[in-house]
Amino acid sequence: MILYRGSLKSCNYHCSYCPFSKHGMTQKELEQDQEQWFAFVRRMQIQAEASGTHAVMITPYGEALIHEWYWEGLAGLSRLSGIKAAGAQTNLGFSVSWAAGIFEKHGGNAKKLRLWATFHPEMTTVDAFAGACGQLAAAGIQISAGAVGVPENIDLLRQLRRQLPSDIYVWINRMDGLGRAYTEKEIQAFSQLDPYFYRELQVHPANAKECTQRLFTEGDGRLRMCNISTVLRSAQEREADVCGRKRCSCYLAYGGRNNLVNQMLFGPWPLFRIPRRPKAVFIDIVGTLYAKGEISKEVREALYVLSLKEKSLLFFATTLPYNEARKRCGPVWHLFSGGVFAGGAHLLYRGTQTDLMQQMQKESFYFMEEAIVKK
Numbered sequence: 443m444i445l446y447r448g449s450l451k452s453c454n455y456h457c458s459y460c461p462f463s464k465h466g467m468t469q470k471e472l473e474q475d476q477e478q479w480f481a482f483v484r485r486m487q488i489q490a491e492a493s494g495t496h497a498v499m500i501t502p503y504g505e506a507l508i509h510e511w512y513w514e515g516l517a518g519l520s521r522l523s524g525i526k527a528a529g530a531q532t533n534l535g536f537s538v539s540w541a542a543g544i545f546e547k548h549g550g551n552a553k554k555l556r557l558w559a560t561f562h563p564e565m566t567t568v569d570a571f572a573g574a575c576g577q578l579a580a581a582g583i584q585i586s587a588g589a590v591g592v593p594e595n596i597d598l599l600r601q602l603r604r605q606l607p608s609d610i611y612v613w614i615n616r617m618d619g620l621g622r623a624y625t626e627k628e629i630q631a632f633s634q635l636d637p638y639f640y641r642e643l644q645v646h647p648a649n650a651k652e653c654t655q656r657l658f659t660e661g662d663g664r665l666r667m668c669n670i671s672t673v674l675r676s677a678q679e680r681e682a683d684v685c686g687r688k689r690c691s692c693y694l695a696y697g698g699r700n701n702l703v704n705q706m707l708f709g710p711w712p713l714f715r716i717p718r719r720p721k722a723v724f725i726d727i728v729g730t731l732y733a734k735g736e737i738s739k740e741v742r743e744a745l746y747v748l749s750l751k752e753k754s755l756l757f758f759a760t761t762l763p764y765n766e767a768r769k770r771c772g773p774v775w776h777l778f779s780g781g782v783f784a785g786g787a788h789l790l791y792r793g794t795q796t797d798l799m800q801q802m803q804k805e806s807f808y809f810m811e812e813a814i815v816k817k
């Protein structure tokens with residue numbers, strides 16, 4: 443996945459805390475941003491397939507999607523067969539029908555479009571923002587919506603949750619600059635809105651080994667491993683996992699790491715922040731769930747959210763026999779509805795709580811033919 447940030451530094455909104463709200467751009471600077479973006483899109487047209495790039499997200503300073511050229515470029519990217527997802531972070535401060543018109547005119551594939559929409563209570567209303575989200579979702583566009591976790595805005599964010607279509611995930615970002623820790627009550631309120639809010643409160647020690655599947659590029663061609671890591675001076679530096687950070691301090695950083703939790707919760711391109719919400723998940727044990735002699739706390743928490751809040755059915759898919767699987771996965775065993783054990787020789791469906799009460803458990807064994815065993 444590639445994240446792209448052009449030289450754009452201006453915005454249609456003027457939030458009090460944001461430096462880009464005060465930054466105007468001359469016509470010439472805007473033209474330069476446009477040229478850089480189209481040059482990037484052309485490079486993708488030539489190189490995306492060979493370089494193994496499957497997804498692109500624009501993470502601008504300011505707001506990109508009020509400019510026609512970004513929609514034209516996104517349409518171009520979405521037409522490429524190797525690109526499976528293309529999108530942007532946005533404040534949705536544009537007319538949906540205007541944007542759809544440009545995207546369609548340039549042959550864009552809306553199925554591949556992904557938007558990370560941020561609600562700015564200072565600049566827009568819940569009605570307007572939720573209305574735009576609803577319009578986009580009705581057009582089949584995948585979208586996530588959220589805001590900074592400002593304690594004073596809890597009621598407003600609850601209202602936003604109520605007004606959004608229920609399948610749109612609402613994320614909450616930890617508020618930097620709050621000047622104090624969140625209270626238990628605030629944590630509870632934000633966690634009710636965003637089941638993954640706990641991840642915002644965790645410390646994520648940097649581990650650049652997990653960052654080889656994603657690149658961050660700027661309009662002038664400078665590369666980083668992620669949005670907060672140091673500029674790479676050569677391809678070798680990337681190989682050497684140079685990131686220059688102790689912590690992955692925001693979702694764009696930790697959420698893009700190539701690890702089990704991100705993939706499990708958000709699929710192959712977790713940075714769009716759109717949960718996968720699968721009906722069922724089959725997870726291998728050795729080296730996946732169970733690594734370094736245990737199931738990590740991070741993985742356990744993700745399994746809890748998946749099964750209890752997202753209501754996905756969890757299954758093991760393992761070469762281990764049942765008893766050994768049970769021994770290793772004791773702490774999370776109750777979250778699983780069964781599994782494929784012993785490499786497929788033993789299938790078990792324990793079912794949901796209701797199924798258990800109705801004795802709906804199903805179990806099958808597949809035995810090797812005697813002739814094969816004797817050999």
Ligand code: SF4
Nearest residue numbers: 649653668685690695
């Ligand atoms: S700071 Fe960025 S590059 Fe470094 S480990 Fe975290 S996500 Fe990876």
